[in-house]
Amino acid sequence: MPIYEYACNACGHQFETLVRSGSVPDCPSCHSTELAKRLSVFATAGSTADAAPVAAGPCGSCGHPGGPGSCAMN
Numbered sequence: 878m879p880i881y882e883y884a885c886n887a888c889g890h891q892f893e894t895l896v897r898s899g900s901v902p903d904c905p906s907c908h909s910t911e912l913a914k915r916l917s918v919f920a921t922a923g924s925t926a927d928a929a930p931v932a933a934g935p936c937g938s939c940g941h942p943g944g945p946g947s948c949a950m951n
């Protein structure tokens with residue numbers, strides 16, 4: 878079950894929550910459902926083309942041959 882980050886449009890509170898399919902999360906601070914969904918740390922790959930210039934190949938920031946992000950996994 879994925880964890881998503883949300884930012885509340887009503888009060889600005891930011892939080893993470895488990896989202897079950899079919900349910901609508903609300904702000905734990907003000908209970909508004911006017912939420913801006915942010916990218917989960919588990920679901921960023923491939924979803925933002927302009928933020929990920931290379932899908933395969935050496936790491937763009939350090940040239941690590943293991944691929945993007947390999948240098949940050951240590």
Ligand SMILES: [Zn+2]
Nearest residue numbers: 885888904907
């Ligand atoms: Zn709120």
